[in-house]
Amino acid sequence: MAAARVMGAMDMKVNPCDDFYQFACGTWVRQHVIPEDKSSYGTFTKLRDDVSVIVKSVLEESNADADPDAVTKARNYYKACTNEDKIEERGLTFIHQYMEGFGGWPVLGSKAGGKWNQSSFNLEDLLIYTRKGTNYIPLIDVGVTQDDKNPTKHILYIDQPDLGMPSRDYYLKGRDDKTLMAYQTMIQDSAVAFGANIADASNDAKEIVDLEIELANITVPKEERRDPEKLYNKMTLGELGNNFTGVEWTKLIRGMMQHVGLSLDDSEPVLAIAPPFLEKIGNLIQRYSSRVIANYVVSRRVLGKTFYLPKEFTDIKLKYRKVLTGSATEPPRWQSCSDNVKDTMPEVVGRLFVADAFKKDAKTDVLDLVGKLRIAFKGMIDNLPWMESATKQVAKEKADYIEPRIGYSDLVYNDTALNILNENFTVYADDPLRTLISAGEAAVIKRLYDLRKDVDKNDWDMSPATVNAYYNPETNQITFPAAILQPPFYTHDQPAYLNYGGIGYVIGHEITHGFDDQGRLYDKSGNLHNWWSDTDAEKFKARAQCIIDQYSNFTVPGTGGMTLNGVNTQGENIADNGGIKESFQAYREWVKTSRQGKEEDKLPGMDYTPNQLYFLNAAQVWCENMRDQAKVERILTDPHSIDMFRFGVMNLEMKIKFYLFMHLDIVLQNTEYTDLCKTLTSFPKPGNALLDPT
Numbered sequence: 062m063a064a065a066r067v068m069g070a071m072d073m074k075v076n077p078c079d080d081f082y083q084f085a086c087g088t089w090v091r092q093h094v095i096p097e098d099k100s101s102y103g104t105f106t107k108l109r110d111d112v113s114v115i116v117k118s119v120l121e122e123s124n125a126d127a128d129p130d131a132v133t134k135a136r137n138y139y140k141a142c143t144n145e146d147k148i149e150e151r152g153l154t155f156i157h158q159y160m161e162g163f164g165g166w167p168v169l170g171s172k173a174g175g176k177w178n179q180s181s182f183n184l185e186d187l188l189i190y191t192r193k194g195t196n197y198i199p200l201i202d203v204g205v206t207q208d209d210k211n212p213t214k215h216i217l218y219i220d221q222p223d224l225g226m227p228s229r230d231y232y233l234k235g236r237d238d239k240t241l242m243a244y245q246t247m248i249q250d251s252a253v254a255f256g257a258n259i260a261d262a263s264n265d266a267k268e269i270v271d272l273e274i275e276l277a278n279i280t281v282p283k284e285e286r287r288d289p290e291k292l293y294n295k296m297t298l299g300e301l302g303n304n305f306t307g308v309e310w311t312k313l314i315r316g317m318m319q320h321v322g323l324s325l326d327d328s329e330p331v332l333a334i335a336p337p338f339l340e341k342i343g344n345l346i347q348r349y350s351s352r353v354i355a356n357y358v359v360s361r362r363v364l365g366k367t368f369y370l371p372k373e374f375t376d377i378k379l380k381y382r383k384v385l386t387g388s389a390t391e392p393p394r395w396q397s398c399s400d401n402v403k404d405t406m407p408e409v410v411g412r413l414f415v416a417d418a419f420k421k422d423a424k425t426d427v428l429d430l431v432g433k434l435r436i437a438f439k440g441m442i443d444n445l446p447w448m449e450s451a452t453k454q455v456a457k458e459k460a461d462y463i464e465p466r467i468g469y470s471d472l473v474y475n476d477t478a479l480n481i482l483n484e485n486f487t488v489y490a491d492d493p494l495r496t497l498i499s500a501g502e503a504a505v506i507k508r509l510y511d512l513r514k515d516v517d518k519n520d521w522d523m524s525p526a527t528v529n530a531y532y533n534p535e536t537n538q539i540t541f542p543a544a545i546l547q548p549p550f551y552t553h554d555q556p557a558y559l560n561y562g563g564i565g566y567v568i569g570h571e572i573t574h575g576f577d578d579q580g581r582l583y584d585k586s587g588n589l590h591n592w593w594s595d596t597d598a599e600k601f602k603a604r605a606q607c608i609i610d611q612y613s614n615f616t617v618p619g620t621g622g623m624t625l626n627g628v629n630t631q632g633e634n635i636a637d638n639g640g641i642k643e644s645f646q647a648y649r650e651w652v653k654t655s656r657q658g659k660e661e662d663k664l665p666g667m668d669y670t671p672n673q674l675y676f677l678n679a680a681q682v683w684c685e686n687m688r689d690q691a692k693v694e695r696i697l698t699d700p701h702s703i704d705m706f707r708f709g710v711m712n713l714e715m716k717i718k719f720y721l722f723m724h725l726d727i728v729l730q731n732t733e734y735t736d737l738c739k740t741l742t743s744f745p746k747p748g749n750a751l752l753d754p755t
Contacts, residue, residue: 063555064664066548067674070681082705085680095686098393100386100694103685103704104549109528112414112544116399116526119413129476131483135402135409138500141493142369142398148493149371153255155494156363156370163190166359167352168265172256182351185309187358189316194501196508197223199361200276200354201308201342203317205512206332209293209589212535215511217314219301220334221280221342225273225361227385228697232277243384245270250377251364268353269360272345279341283700284628289582289589292334299327305336307343321509368397369494387688403524405500406483411525411543412473419525419543422553424467427541427564430647431465434568437647438639447604452597455584456576459537459592462585463575464518468543469525530567532574534583539571549678556661558671561648562678569640569647576639577632578605608634615706617696619689625702633701641679641708648675680708 072087083090095102120139124132141147153173160166160174164187169175184200191198200222208216226232226244234241249266253259286292301310315325333339346354367374375391382388391397403410439457442448448456472478486503489495518536523529525543532539541564548555550563574580581601584590593601612634613627627634652658652671661671669677683704687695695703 063548063559064666067559067664067677067681068667070684071677081680082683082708085677085708086684086705089681089684090686093684093686095688097390098388100388100691101685101687103687104682105528106685108544108547110396111547112418112526112528113396113399115414115418116403116410117395119417120399120402120410129480131406131409131476131479132413134483134488135406135413137488137490138405138493138496139398139402141488141490141496142401143394144493145372145394147491148369151492151494152371155492156255156366159366159494159498160359160363163187163359163362164355166252166255166363167356168252168257168261168360169255170257170261174255175257177352177355179351182355184346184351184354185313185316187355188313189319191358191362192317193320193505194498195362196501196505199358200346201313203314205508207516207535208332209289209535209583210295212587213516215514215516216295216330216332217298217512218332218334219310219314219339221338222276224277224280225364227694229277229280229282230697232274236274240384241270241274243381247377247381248360248364250380251367251374252360254373254377255363265353265356269357272349272353272357275345276342279338279345281335281337284626286335287579287628287632289579290591292332293589294333294336295330296333297327298325298329298331301331301333304333305339305343307347318509318512321506323509323512366494366497368401369497385690386694387690401497403526405497405504407521407524407526408470408473409479409483411469412479414524414526415469415473415543419468419546420553423543423546423551426553426560427467427546427551427568428465430560430565431467431539431568433647433651434565434572434643435460435463437643437650438569438572440646441639441643447600448597449594452592452594455592459575459585460572462537463572464536464538466521466538466540468541468546470519470521472519473525530571532571532580533587534575534580535587537575537583537585537587539568539574541567541571549681556664556671556674557651558648558661558675559678561644561651562675563682565644565647566640566679566682569642569644570636571640572643573636573639574632577635578602579632605631605635608638612702612706615702617692617703617706620692620696623693623696625706626696629700630702633707637702637707644679645672645675683707 070086070089072083072091075084075087077084089104093102093107099106120136122136124136157174160169161176164182165175165177167175167177169177188198188200188203192203196204202218202220202222204218205215206218208214224232226240231238231240231244245266248269249259249262252262252266257265296304298311298314301314311327314329314331318325364378367378379388379391399410438460442453442456442460445453472482483503485506486499487496489499516536518538521540521542522531522533523540523542527542528544530539530541530545545551545567546564548563549559550567551560575583581593582589582591584592591598609627609631611627612625612630615625617623617625649672652660663669663671664674667674685704687703692703695701701707
């Protein structure tokens with residue numbers, strides 16, 4: 062099966078030294094058409110779709126008497142979400158009531174859901190009410206987070222907000238940009254569907270977008286938000302009001318915390334994450350009428366709920382999505398609902414997935430791999446000629462402290478804990494929108510309550526039914542949910558070179574995140590604390606700049622000449638480069654020690670060495686097709702490079718080494734990559750001359 066999978070993806074007519082991505086993935090790319098409801102389709106997407114089918118199956122099962130209340134609630138939520146007839150029958154009754162809670166949506170005038178009163182409008186009161194039902198509010202982001210310099214505790218923060226479109230860049234392309242205008246049309250048409258007249262909807266939608274363009278202009282670009290030290294601006298609640306004018310910060314934050322009955326005084330510490338934005342937001346708000354502000358805030362809350370409204374609204378949003386991402390249809394209702402239930406009740410859905418699909422030997426195998434990757438990483442540190450001994454020692458100590466979490470947390474099988482975690486929201490069988498809002502309010506209560514609680518290192522940020530992995534610098538943990546522990550990443554029965562090239566590569570990637578441009582600034586206990594000497598820090602930055610320059614020079618086909626954003630993707634690129642190297646070294650050490658140097662068998666029908674098969678599996682993790690619109694969105698929003706560039710591209714020095722490796726299976730290790738970046742730029746294009754001993 063493994064041989065069929067690996068061979069079936071390859072295009073053997075391509076020279077791997079010319080285009081390794083096409084060599085590894087060319088046939089896969091040709092044979093996999095992007096589904097109409099998706100903007101891209103790759104190995105990750107396929108595996109996530111497979112997991113969605115399993116989640117659908119376990120959520121559609123009948124409830125049993127022995128099931129905890131939380132499991133029953135998850136299945137009932139899924140059934141309500143998929144009941145499209147009931148959604149059509151309910152129509153706009155509840156959403157109009159929901160709007161009135163905000164004081165009405167001005168664009169609707171005197172219609173249901175409108176009835177806005179300008180004389181009683183107060184921005185802070187509106188934002189406080191908005192915060193009641195969601196962990197996000199428009200205009201200004203206010204909430205509770207882990208304290209980077211005291212990571213066992215939580216702290217309040219204020220920051221710039223997310224925007225209605227995926228990135229600030231979409232607002233800066235010009236007022237007539239087709240994607241921006243599609244967004245404006247979506248707002249206008251939605252308002253009309255809610256009952257607004259076309260003239261008011263057209264005018265108000267334009268004013269909303271005008272406001273948001275200005276809002277985007279004062280936000281700090283992602284490229285300037287990579288240094289956590291620069292984002293850590295601690296002050297008291299009292300000082301906040303003195304430093305940033307135009308918003309009643311004390312009223313806003315105190316009112317928000319009243320949702321959970323917590324009282325604050327002026328000495329309460331707050332993190333101001335984006336001071337340049339906070340210095341300008343007050344002035345921007347003052348320049349717009351209260352009607353425009355209210356229209357914007359309510360529209361952001363209401364338009365996020367249209368999935369639970371009649372089909373007319375999803376059709377309106379689909380027109381915008383088609384311009385933004387190229388997707389032509391909505392995903393199947395069952396798939397969106399299974400994802401929504403998983404997002405709302407991640408531990409519960411994780412429990413059902415684990416019971417159905419997770420093999421327990423995976424946990425033991427992956428923990429063993431983590432140990433071997435950790436040793437390989439520390440060996441790489443020892444071999445760095447540019448790093449001082451004292452810094453090496455601290456780096457290795459941090460690597461030893463990285464805590465792996467595999468599969469799922471103990472919580473998923475604790476019935477009492479699951480029930481308590483999900484007791485504060487109600488499932489309304491006849492109204493999934495009310496269920497969504499109830500779940501949102503419960504999530505807000507849980508998050509705001511965290512302010513006076515210690516950080517629980519046992520909390521997971523992903524459901525076990527998630528095909529992904531992550532590193533958390535504040536806890537120094539790496540997490541691998543159960544759903545990623547499947548082929549091509551891992552299976553107990555496939556050769557070790559495939560597991561090392563799959564999940565081993567991912568493990569190495571996550572370990573390396575602890576030492577990328579951001580992760581390196583946290584110590585072994587998760588404190589934002591500089592443990593680098595000034596000399597080593599500068600040498601690291603020089604090497605990181607080499608990565609930035611390399612990836613910034615990759616032009617993405619189908620985007621009109623756009624290149625990857627080497628600054629925003631540097632952390633992931635560092636992790637990719639580190640992960641593939643340390644996993645390969647760990648594999649070679651395993652062959653040396655566990656097999657006494659005897660190579661594993663090749664895959665049947667494939668005349669490639671175990672080393673070469675390692676790299677083939679690592680590359681095939683990233684096989685993917687993407688629509689051109691999706692490539693643009695990925696460049697503008699995603700800290701990861703587009704998949705075709707995550708393994709298949711290499712600088713000249715890497716090409717020389719790879720040529721020798723693919724043709725002669727010669728492995729050159731411990732070469733100082735960065736020092737060669739400059740000296741090799743004028744080196745002749747590699748060819749047969751490489752076989753000349755000189």
